[in-house]
Amino acid sequence: MTERTRVAIIGAGPAGLLLSHLLGRQGIESIVIDQRSREQIETTIRAGILEQGTVEILSETGASDRVHTVGRRHEGIELAFAGEHHRIDFAATAGRAVWLYPQHEALKDLIAARLAAGQDLRFEVTAERVEDAESDRPRLIARDASGAPVEIEADWIVGADGSRSVARSSVSGQRAGYFREYPFAWFGILCEAPPSAEELIYSNSAEGFALISQRSPEVQRMYFQCDPEADPDALSEAELWETLQARVPGTTLKEGRIFQRDILRFRSFVAHELRRGRVVLVGDAAHTVPPTGAKGMNLAVADVVLLSEALRSALADGDDALVDAYPETALQRIWKAQHFSWWMTSMLHLQPEASDFDRLRQLGELRTVVESEAGRTYLAEAYTGWPMPGIEAVLGR
Numbered sequence: 001m002t003e004r005t006r007v008a009i010i011g012a013g014p015a016g017l018l019l020s021h022l023l024g025r026q027g028i029e030s031i032v033i034d035q036r037s038r039e040q041i042e043t044t045i046r047a048g049i050l051e052q053g054t055v056e057i058l059s060e061t062g063a064s065d066r067v068h069t070v071g072r073r074h075e076g077i078e079l080a081f082a083g084e085h086h087r088i089d090f091a092a093t094a095g096r097a098v099w100l101y102p103q104h105e106a107l108k109d110l111i112a113a114r115l116a117a118g119q120d121l122r123f124e125v126t127a128e129r130v131e132d133a134e135s136d137r138p139r140l141i142a143r144d145a146s147g148a149p150v151e152i153e154a155d156w157i158v159g160a161d162g163s164r165s166v167a168r169s170s171v172s173g174q175r176a177g178y179f180r181e182y183p184f185a186w187f188g189i190l191c192e193a194p195p196s197a198e199e200l201i202y203s204n205s206a207e208g209f210a211l212i213s214q215r216s217p218e219v220q221r222m223y224f225q226c227d228p229e230a231d232p233d234a235l236s237e238a239e240l241w242e243t244l245q246a247r248v249p250g251t252t253l254k255e256g257r258i259f260q261r262d263i264l265r266f267r268s269f270v271a272h273e274l275r276r277g278r279v280v281l282v283g284d285a286a287h288t289v290p291p292t293g294a295k296g297m298n299l300a301v302a303d304v305v306l307l308s309e310a311l312r313s314a315l316a317d318g319d320d321a322l323v324d325a326y327p328e329t330a331l332q333r334i335w336k337a338q339h340f341s342w343w344m345t346s347m348l349h350l351q352p353e354a355s356d357f358d359r360l361r362q363l364g365e366l367r368t369v370v371e372s373e374a375g376r377t378y379l380a381e382a383y384t385g386w387p388m389p390g391i392e393a394v395l396g397r
């Protein structure tokens with residue numbers, strides 16, 4: 001049996017859930033499917049930093065109140081290098097801030113909001129392919145947990161299904177995109193300890209990069225640069241603390257039980273095409289950034305802000321101009337974020353083949369940034385998020 005909806009959304013991550021939420025506010029129905037279970041989505045630890053615009057969207061559209069109660073406002077970060085600590089003051093330079101609010105908490109809020117609104121949200125339904133992308137009745141072919149076929153015909157299909165997107169095959173070709181790999185990865189840990197510092201510390205050290213992040217008053221998230229092939233279980237807890245501590249000289253890390261370890265691969269990717277006919281890509285399905293600038297989830301939200309208004313205009317007013325403009329408009333921010341993420345990554349990490357020249361030049365680059373108000377302001381503007389096109393329409397301002 002073929003079901004019908006206005007917008008079929010593949011993926012119940014931040015992009016898919018937020019799109020369904022914003023469309024729902026405009027009276028546009030959608031069906032969201034995801035191959036994962038609700039529990040998996042709500043417990044997988046992902047990113048932690050939300051731009052100010054992301055927070056405005058989540059709180060002012062009723063998607064999350066907890067971002068203000070559980071989340072915490074950060075008005076700066078520390079850049080550490082050459083044994084020095086330099087604060088980048090977001091409030092003083094960019095007049096903005098970010099919020100530390102774990103992505104899975106935002107997902108819990110979005111799922112609860114969707115279900116409370118009586119929306120059609122289906123877990124453990126796996127997308128197989130998209131058919132007839134170029135007709136005005138594209139179809140999403142999927143399979144539910146019991147293996148039964150699911151077929152949804154929609155006016156529009158949105159691929160919000162992450163970096164291994166199924167939708168991308170019918171838009172841009174699975175591997176068709178601009179791509180860059182990095183010769184390192186992050187070793188991430190979660191530990192039971194109080195924060196070691198007030199703000200996040202991004203540290204360039206002779207041993208390699210480390211990031212001291214946070215999750216809550218009781219749980220901390222930390223990362224250090226490692227080989228992409230590293231075995232997460234090879235180091236003892238004592239060795240992990242020693243590695244981390246050596247990379248943040250001048251700060252005494254508060255240690256505690258390490259209860260999760262993972263390796264994060266680094267890549268930069270932008271799909272060649274973000275739209276074909278009536279199939280559109282958003283979030284990680286369209287692009288991936290390395291995590292150093294904390295742009296991933298925020299970029300997904302910026303895509304969705306643009307696309308929700310574009311789909312509203314197409315479906316409610318019969319005007320396709322904004323959907324036609326979506327790829328070009330979205331790509332401007334995507335490439336700015338690609339640049340920022342690449343820049344933060346290159347400036348802060350130790351390249352495996354780095355010569356003494358490369359290493360000293362990198363310190364010169366860091367010093368250029370922290371000693372210049374323009375440098376600090378550039379970093380702060382990018383980190384807290386450039387103005388989001390379309391946000392006024394979505395927030396009714």
Ligand code: PHB
Nearest residue numbers: 047048213291292293294
């Ligand atoms: C995190 O807390 O997971 C995090 C924070 C900042 C980043 C990347 C990851 O730049």
